[in-house]
Amino acid sequence: MFIEKAPAKINLALDIIGKYEDNYHNLSMVMTTVDLYDRIIIQKINEDKIILESNRYYLPNDRRNLVYKAAQIMKEKYNYDKGLKIYIDKKIPIAAGLAGGSSNAAATIRAINKLFKLELSLDEMINVGKEIGSDVPFCLYNKTALVEGKGEIIKPLPIPPKCWIILVKPHFGVSTKEIFAKVKLNSLEHPNVNEVVKAINNKDYYNLCKSIGNALEEVTFSKYKEVKIIKEKLLYLGVDAALMSGSGPTVFGLVLKERKAKKIINSLDKNQYETHAVRILG
Numbered sequence: 028m029f030i031e032k033a034p035a036k037i038n039l040a041l042d043i044i045g046k047y048e049d050n051y052h053n054l055s056m057v058m059t060t061v062d063l064y065d066r067i068i069i070q071k072i073n074e075d076k077i078i079l080e081s082n083r084y085y086l087p088n089d090r091r092n093l094v095y096k097a098a099q100i101m102k103e104k105y106n107y108d109k110g111l112k113i114y115i116d117k118k119i120p121i122a123a124g125l126a127g128g129s130s131n132a133a134a135t136i137r138a139i140n141k142l143f144k145l146e147l148s149l150d151e152m153i154n155v156g157k158e159i160g161s162d163v164p165f166c167l168y169n170k171t172a173l174v175e176g177k178g179e180i181i182k183p184l185p186i187p188p189k190c191w192i193i194l195v196k197p198h199f200g201v202s203t204k205e206i207f208a209k210v211k212l213n214s215l216e217h218p219n220v221n222e223v224v225k226a227i228n229n230k231d232y233y234n235l236c237k238s239i240g241n242a243l244e245e246v247t248f249s250k251y252k253e254v255k256i257i258k259e260k261l262l263y264l265g266v267d268a269a270l271m272s273g274s275g276p277t278v279f280g281l282v283l284k285e286r287k288a289k290k291i292i293n294s295l296d297k298n299q300y301e302t303h304a305v306r307i308l309g
Contacts, residue, residue, distance in 0.1 A: 028070040029142050033134035033307055034060040035125040036166065037192065037272040037279055040223040043215060051161070051177045052207060057184065057223045059171040060304040061192055065127060067094065067134040069142060071109040077102075081115040093132035097159055104155065106150060107143045113247040120301055122200025124273030126162040133166035144300040153179070170309045173224055184224065186309050188232035191288035193266060193280040194303040195295060197253050206246055206274035215242045236268035236281055247275040254278060257300070264291045 040057040047053060079088040090096050098111050113135065119127035136155055142149045147155075149167065156163035161178030174181040193277040194230065195209050218240020226235035248255040254271060257278040261269040265287070266280030282288050297303055 028068065029138045031067045031069070031134040031138040031141075032064045033067055033119075033127070033130040033166070034062065034064040035119045035127060035130065035194075036060050037125065037194075037268070038241060039187065039227075039239050040218050040220045040222050041243060041273065042217050043212065043221065044211060045212065047177070052210070053176060054174065054178065055162075056174045056178075057171070057220060057227070058165050058174050059187055060169055060308040061194075062308055063119055063125075063194065063303050063305050065119050065131055065134070067131060067138055068114040068116065069135065069138045069141045070112050071114050071142065076110045078110070078112045078255070079115070079284050080113070083115070083121075085116045086115060086117065093128045093159055093163070094135045096134045097135040097155070097163075098139065100155055100158055101139045105122070105141075105143070105145055107145075109143075111139070118202075118279070120196050122202065123196050123277045124201065124203075124271065124275045125194075125277055126166060126273065129160050130166040132156070132159050132163050133169070135168060136163075153181075155287055157237075171227065171307070173220070184227050185230070187227045187307055188230045188235060189287070190232060190267075190307070191282050191285055192305045192307065193261065193288050193291055194272075194277055194301075194302045194305060195261065195279070196277040197257065197299065198249075198301070199253075199276065201247060201251060201254075201275045203274040206243055206250075209246050209250070210243070216240070216245060217242055220296040224239070228250035232281075232283065233267075239268055239270045239281075241271050243274050244271045247271060251276055260295070261291070264294060266291065286298050
């Protein structure tokens, strides 16, 4: 049996450069992982099948779940002679812009690699990840990076400046597919991704706060006004910067001190939002 952590991610920058002929978007993103994570508990069974269970009743237990899909693809590629029982201990909210499903899939690939002693390299695992979802390659890399193309081009970056991240998610999810379908390339506001990279390289917290940006924010805000309200609320409460992660609806705020992070969280209505104070992992 193996237990593999699957951390959430946030986007410090997300830009859309264009669109490929296959309708996938050409992206430029700065992504990092935070210490809010699910756990994937995986073990061999004699029956030649995949059994998927979770502490969350609403998660599908078939190929609609990226964990199941990852296990099935790994089985087809490497033909190990046992079945699998997989349990998802879910802490990351779903449909939140935090890549919980992609991180779970990445953790499943890592766990199967260890469980069956496949000795796959990171690049080999990333090639599997590309078949599952655009965030899975980054989640396999699992450290701060500039991520480009369809999510498959990963350029390592140093750990960002030390700070606290306040995560705030309303009690609804957002479909990434729906938001990307509404993107109009000629009307996007493009963040300065290079400046975000520069701030991280220089360990410059204040320039990082000035530079973070997400081209999808206005797209999501136009349909989900509550997400914009959360960002405005965080800025009013005194975070140094606030940004929507991914396609939303989670918004995060940056502060330097834990005490300030907890004070801001305590001032938010727990009946309206799910909140977490977290640190950047690496």
